Amino acid sequence: AQxxxxxxxxxxxxxxxxxxLRCNYSSSYSPSLFWYVQHPNKGLQLLLKYTSAATLVKGIxxxxxxxxxxxxxxHLTKPSAHMSDAAEYFCxxxxxxxxxxxxxxxxxxxxxxxxx
Amino acid sequence: xxxxxxxxxxxxxxxxxxxxxxxSSQSGHNTVSWYQQALGQGPQFxxxxxREEENGRGNFPPRFSGLQFPNYSxxxxxxxxxxxxxxxxxxxSSLLSDEQxxxxxxxxxxx
Numbered sequence: 001a002q003x004x005x006x007x008x009x010x011x012x013x014x015x016x017x018x019x020x021l022r023c024n025y026s027s028s029y030s031p032s033l034f035w036y037v038q039h040p041n042k043g044l045q046l047l048l049k050y051t052s053a054a055t056l057v058k059g060i061x062x063x064x065x066x067x068x069x070x071x072x073x074x075h076l077t078k079p080s081a082h083m084s085d086a087a088e089y090f091c092x093x094x095x096x097x098x099x100x101x102x103x104x105x106x107x108x109x110x111x112x113x114x115x116x
Numbered sequence: 117x118x119x120x121x122x123x124x125x126x127x128x129x130x131x132x133x134x135x136x137x138x139x140s141s142q143s144g145h146n147t148v149s150w151y152q153q154a155l156g157q158g159p160q161f162x163x164x165x166x167r168e169e170e171n172g173r174g175n176f177p178p179r180f181s182g183l184q185f186p187n188y189s190x191x192x193x194x195x196x197x198x199x200x201x202x203x204x205x206x207x208x209s210s211l212l213s214d215e216q217x218x219x220x221x222x223x224x225x226x227x
Contacts, residue, residue, distance in 0.1 A: 032214050032215075036218075042220060043218040043220040044206065044218040049215055094214035102147065102210065102213075103161045103174070104149070105161070
């Protein structure tokens with residue numbers, strides 16, 4: 001079975017400190033991996049995508065993620081949190097099999113709170 | 117470049133009624149996917165349309181149906197609405213890849 005797990009439902013950080021959001025996946029295939037962000041009452045915005053070209057992926061707004069195949073992880077980080085980073089973050093897996101082509105499977109989400 | 121748009125933004129329906137939600141793809145995209153996001157949860161895949169044909173379906177009953185038109189816009193229809201259908205419905209478009217771009221969603225409330 002294929003799955004994606006976000007290890008923290010809530011993360012609270014102070015403005016200017018690093019952010020770490022953890023994600024693990026399980027799959028028999030080589031998946032595409034994404035991080036999306038959702039601000040309150042908004043749609044989903046793509047932060048970054050892992051395409052197997054490089055294990056360290058840089059995204060928008062200073063975020064980056066590292067793919068570790070041995071640990072089946074794809075953790076999202078940002079060196080310095082900004083107040084505008086307060087949002088819900090989703091780790092997403094796409095399984096390119098004959099019955100799942102282009103289907104995105106979302107984690108449960110991590111709510112990020114940034115305090116001044 | 118025009119992004120993904122959805123209409124309406126909000127609507128309220130009564131249990132047992134039918135509803136149609138609409139989505140316009142990002143310019144140049146030929147694939148549309150629909151997702152249901154219940155409150156406090158991650159989005160769940162409903163189905164995907166590619167060149168007007170259903171191209172994959174999630175674990176949703178047949179009363180959830182869809183259409184894709186020649187201009188690649190799409191509709192999601194839900195019959196016999198139930199209270200649990202209350203959710204944010206998200207449409208996403210893509211072009212020959214799994215990199216999907218989402219619209220702002222339609223908030224459906226079933227009373």
